[in-house]
Amino acid sequence: MDPRHLVQLATILEKGSITQASKHLHLTQPTLTHNMQTLEMQAGGTLFERSRHGVRSTPLGEMFAREGRAISRRLQEVAEVTARHRHGIHRQLRIGTGPLVGAALLGDVVRETLLRCPELALSVQSDRPHLLVEQLIDGRHDLVIAPSWLERPPPGIERLPLIDDVLGVFCGATHPLAAQGALKNADDLRWISLGSTSPFDQEVREMLRSVGVPRARVDLAVMGEAFMLLDILSQGQHLAVLSRFALRQLAPRFALVEMATPGAAKPRPIYVWCRSEALEDRATAQVTAVVQEVAARQLARIHPALGQAVHHRAAPAKGSDGAGLNGENV
Structure with a gap:
């Protein structure tokens, strides 16, 4: 099975028609149609249905298109690595963060990281926390800063307590x-x-x-x-x-x-998430330390009594530790 055919299928479903996909891919329509016929023969089923409104994915086609999108992402990442290498940047660390915590924290984190690690390039993506963790599992981030709604991390993922937020x-x-x-x-x-x-x-x-x-x-x-x-x-x-x-x-x-809200404040702790093997990576450890230091400094500034609420741990959190309450804009 040719991986390019999976990418082409994903493009057809994204664009909604073979005509638009052929223009985007710089392929002729007969070539694209032939490639899809080959892919359907290899798959053993129909991948999309045609109508006057365009094309619509079948369940089998959606599964194949998902793999095509993953291949496209990987190719884009390779292109970005190549571009960075040409500019003398040989290592990048990808950070995902909730929008509000990112706005509050990441400016200082980026500045201090680049001062301490001039050989390192950073990419930062803001998204909803539960989506960021899914993206981390898919390999699209190296670190994620976000609250948790899970009793424990998914297999292969570690989370380090960062801020006892409320x-x-x-x-x-x-x-x-x-x-x-x-x-x-x-x-x-x-x-x-x-x-x-x-x-x-x-x-x-x-x-x-x-x-x-x-x-x-x-x-x-x-x-x-x-x-x-x-x-x-x-x-x-x-x-x-x-x-x-x-x-x-x-x-x-x-x-x-x-x-002012009566009663005790509702906890919603923030964590640093990473893949388990990343705990042994020097660059990941350096950036995690910067995140912890910046969070501690900011907490001490806005509320000295909360300065102790930042965790500096080398080991991941285990078991239930007070899942967060609201995360769409954290």
Whole structure:
């Protein structure tokens, strides 16, 4: 089976037609059609169905296309390695991070890493935490900084406790509740980004019920993007449940206010995730140490009593350790 045919199948399904795929791939339509006939013969089944609206994948075709997309990603990674090598960069470390924690933490992490390790190049991707962990499993990241909703890491994945973070409720300084600084008569108020497709969603709703908000009117979700969320929140029309660690770093830039919430703060610890074999890698260990140091320094600055809440461990966390509550914008 020719791997190029799998890539071509993935492109056909992405573009929605053989015509568009042939233009994108710089192949003639007869050549592409012949390649798909060959692939279907090798697969022993139909890979997609044609209609006047384009092509639609069959279950078998989707499985083959998934492999084609993986091959395309690998080819792109090889091209990036080649480009970096031409510019004298021989090692790259890929970091995935939740958008808010990334906005609060990664600026200092990147600066200090490149000062200490000038031979190292970094790539940083922001995404929703549960997707980042899936991408780590797929080999698309070397380190991930994100909370956890799992009792224990997946096989072959380690997570190192980083910050004993907690959730807070935040709004813009011009919000009607900002002056009183507490959640009162909040049933009819508007909320942003409670992570309606998140594995953290139920715990967030339980938290709101515990502070007197049985029903939250969620009319806007901003997932995987920090600046847009904070800019909208600063306009004073919404409230949001977000990481206290990140927001205490970022709130002054956006004139945000934290609401007082009765009872104990809800834990949502943040971890550094990596593949098990990466624990022995020198570059991964160096960057992990920088992440820990930066987090400790930032915690000590925003709240000295929380400075001890950053973990400096060489061994991964084991068993249940307090899964997080909200992660779509962490």
